[in-house]
Amino acid sequence: MAMHLSLSDDELLRLLRAGDENAFLTLYRRRQGGLYRFALRMSGSEAIAEDVTQEVFMALMRGDGHYDSSRGSCQAYLYGVARNQVLRRLEKDRFLTPISDNDEEQDASTPDGLIALTDPLGDLTRKEVIVSVRQAVLALPAHYREVVVLCDLGEMSYAEAAAALGCAVGTVRSRLHRARALLVEKLHAHQGADIKPAGAANCFV
Amino acid sequence: MNCENFENIVNDLARAKTMDAVTRERGLAHAETCERCADRLAGERALTAGLKALSASDEEKAAPDRVEAALLFAFRQQPILERVSPRWPRWALAAAAVILVAIGLIVYRALNNAPSEKSRDDQVLATPTPAPEPVERKINEPVVDRKLAGNKSARPGGTRWHLVPRPRAPRFLIRDEITLYARDSEVASDFFPLAYEADVTPMESGQLIRVQMPRSALVSFGLPVNVERADAPVTADLLVGEDGLARAIRFVR
Numbered sequence: 288m289a290m291h292l293s294l295s296d297d298e299l300l301r302l303l304r305a306g307d308e309n310a311f312l313t314l315y316r317r318r319q320g321g322l323y324r325f326a327l328r329m330s331g332s333e334a335i336a337e338d339v340t341q342e343v344f345m346a347l348m349r350g351d352g353h354y355d356s357s358r359g360s361c362q363a364y365l366y367g368v369a370r371n372q373v374l375r376r377l378e379k380d381r382f383l384t385p386i387s388d389n390d391e392e393q394d395a396s397t398p399d400g401l402i403a404l405t406d407p408l409g410d411l412t413r414k415e416v417i418v419s420v421r422q423a424v425l426a427l428p429a430h431y432r433e434v435v436v437l438c439d440l441g442e443m444s445y446a447e448a449a450a451a452l453g454c455a456v457g458t459v460r461s462r463l464h465r466a467r468a469l470l471v472e473k474l475h476a477h478q479g480a481d482i483k484p485a486g487a488a489n490c491f492v
Numbered sequence: 493m494n495c496e497n498f499e500n501i502v503n504d505l506a507r508a509k510t511m512d513a514v515t516r517e518r519g520l521a522h523a524e525t526c527e528r529c530a531d532r533l534a535g536e537r538a539l540t541a542g543l544k545a546l547s548a549s550d551e552e553k554a555a556p557d558r559v560e561a562a563l564l565f566a567f568r569q570q571p572i573l574e575r576v577s578p579r580w581p582r583w584a585l586a587a588a589a590v591i592l593v594a595i596g597l598i599v600y601r602a603l604n605n606a607p608s609e610k611s612r613d614d615q616v617l618a619t620p621t622p623a624p625e626p627v628e629r630k631i632n633e634p635v636v637d638r639k640l641a642g643n644k645s646a647r648p649g650g651t652r653w654h655l656v657p658r659p660r661a662p663r664f665l666i667r668d669e670i671t672l673y674a675r676d677s678e679v680a681s682d683f684f685p686l687a688y689e690a691d692v693t694p695m696e697s698g699q700l701i702r703v704q705m706p707r708s709a710l711v712s713f714g715l716p717v718n719v720e721r722a723d724a725p726v727t728a729d730l731l732v733g734e735d736g737l738a739r740a741i742r743f744v745r
Binding site: 312320324327328337341344413439441442463467470 | 503507535536539540541542545547549550551553554555556559563564567568570
């Protein structure tokens, strides 16, 4: 197992397809966290995130999609599958499981480790900010949400996100720009003066 | 720098992404002189902080252990499943079709190079609409399968393929030849058409060629394979058009 840790995704995939269980486990443990969080941030649902993570690796085992290393990285392939699965689930569950607007439920998911016990006012503010930002991200249209989730929350580069989404880097950049502007507007509407949108006045200095 | 240019870099400024130092300095200098852009940058920075807080809040989240357990179980089952019901991807089927076509071409050319029979066949089929008498004679003429009759000198050379050349025949003769073949104490499957990506011309005439193939070829046509005899070749009749393309195949026992 330790030997596998130094192998690339592609090498692990090759061993995986030859039936190497340790290669499968290594690749799964390396990638499952990011994929799970991607699905969770896209859907706001742990159940969907769990299903999507499982389905991504099932697809990998089955060889669905015919991954070709010459066309992109294994990471991009996995995120591409995850994205398709999330969008399919969101479309399917659109009328069944609307995203919860319950603040208390969102509050409960904030880890205790992020709460500084010495600054209750700061904690409250931080929790409110997290809840507000999470709601604002979930309220974005899917094609804007995915670039925010990948680039801002997942800290992917524009190129990595573009590979995962199957679009041009410029598209990612412009979508992210627009998505962030929408988020600022939403948060401004929610929090008042804490986050200010662009002013109406224009200047060309 | 003006506001328009500033708008293009404000995201990268707020997200502290790597960028040209000069552009960065100019952007920050512009924000100091333009209230609107300063507000814009402040808003973007606040958003970045909020997104970082959100990212940190679920940084440790991961799929529960039961997902790994379920996947591991599925992974261990995978080889067994594949043995029970092998999956043939499209490229494998296409490759099988190409191989069959290549075999057909090789056989066709080999037959065309055969000295005596070819010339005799060409004489018979010199006219596209043969006179009734020769055709009738041909229909009634028993077709002798040299291999089945134990004639070891039917085709010299080649260790794996045993070819029994059939004379060329107009289309209406093919059915008769097939019937004659089937009259031998053989059990034959139906003919399976061989598909090609490109359209092929309708078959006017052709010939039936007996070949021996690896038993795994049965799988390509959805036929069961006797695992105990997996190494033994299987006998098949290839229906080859006059263009040399194999049009159909049947398996003979």
